[in-house]
Amino acid sequence: MKTNPGRFFEDYRLGEVIRHAVPRTVSGGERALYHALYPARGALYSSDEFARGCGLPASPIDDLAAFHLVFGKSVPDISLNAVANLGYAEGRWLAPVWPGDTLSAASEVIGLKQNSNGKSGVVWVRTTGTNQHGRKVLEYVRWVMVRRRTPADDAPDPVVPKLADAVAPGDLVLPEGLHFRDYDNVAAGEPHLWGDYAIGEVIDHVDGVTIEEAEHMLATRLWQNTAKVHFDATNRADGKRLIYGGHVISLARALSFNGLANAQMIAALNGGAHANPCFAGDTVRAWSEVLDKAETSEPSVGAIRLRLVAVRQGSEPFVLRTAEGKYAPEVLLELDYWALLPR
Template structure:
């Protein structure tokens, strides 16, 4: 058989390293499409002149363009037959990605556990994105629930990786040359700096975006994400196409501009959960909570640890979980990350 139905849960082995196919060279086209799909307007990613004033040679690609590109490469091997993408940990952006860079991905299986119903299992992988020089630009762990080909197939020995609850501030990697001492707050669009944010502070980002079928399908194709649940309406019992979780991440991140416009670069992904499914017609809103603050060795640069929560219509402001400890049904995303901001 020449066609590929994708891997099922019983096809993985702990320790296996998977080199993912089809490297991709990024250009200004990806940037333009990204900014068209999301209300993204971070100054550092929009203007070469602004980026040069911050010590960089030009405007890098948006951090999440790199993430989506690296993630998309992994889908045919990791989550083509996924039920759901469950979470993230230990993510770090190690180098900026520039127009003209070519990215590829490789993953190592670090954990396996069959679910209680015996029809699927959770697969943990550590993924690295590499550029044309073989240098790692991004790394992260994710875990995904994958269907079994045969429900009667014996379960592998359960291996659940021990993952760090967060990336330590000392382990954040800052772009070479980054310098916010001459940062132009007027051009960035907001006056709030690192010292204006307090741990425990919560920010309602006010704005909302209603998700349409056309835009989420375009976005998922843009990142070459081939997971069946995003395209094939017959792949789910409810007959609906699931919105790619990365689409929700980018929407929420872009919406956070209103209140966090100067959180310019994502440098770490501490944790993340796609709490509930998102479908076309849902209106996505976002709020953030400041979890921690840290100084960095780069001139004029501080780091904020932020919780970014995406919700849909009907959500109560700043409500996250119920009395039972489970996410409320209106919560779509709970993302914990570090971002760089001028002091």
């Protein structure tokens, strides 16, 4: 048999390192397509001149575009037979990705736990993306519910990794040379700096975008995401293609420009969950809550910890969970991350 049906839960071994196939050389086309798919307007990722004014040699590839590229590499080995992608933790962007860089990815299995029904189990992996020089550009943990090939009562001893609630501010990595000493608020699009945000503040990002079938299909193919639920309409009983979670992440992040235009770079991913399925035709809106603030090693750069929530039409304002503690049915995404912005 020469074709690959993908891994099932019983195919994973604790501690194994999986090198993912097909390195990808990044070009300026990635940026153009990313900005075509989402209303992405961050100045640092749009303008070489703006980026140079912030101490960088040029505009890097958008941080989430780099994330999607690395994530897509891992799909054939980690989540081809997934029931659901359950969450993220301990994510850090370690170096900018530039046009011309070639990205590769590998994942280490750090946890396994079979579900009580014997039909599936949860796999935890730590995925690392590296460039052509062997330098790590990002790393993150995710956990996925994966089908068993054959249901079974016997299960491996469960190992659930202990993960940090958040990346510590001291562990945030600033790109070499980054500063906001001569920051151009007019070019960036908003006047609000680090000191203008208060912990506990909630920001309604106002705008909404309706997801079209063609857009999310293009995104799935762009990032070489081969998960069947995203491109094969016969994979689900309802005949619908599930919107790739990364598409919702990028859409919500782009919408957050209105109110957080100066949150230029994502430095860390503390946690996240795809709360409810998203389908073509849904109109996505977003709001953010300021969870924390911190100084960094560069006096002109501040860090802000944000909860980004994406919701579909019909959502009540700023409602995340029901009275029972479950995600409200209109909530699509909860993402907890650190961003860098001028002080």
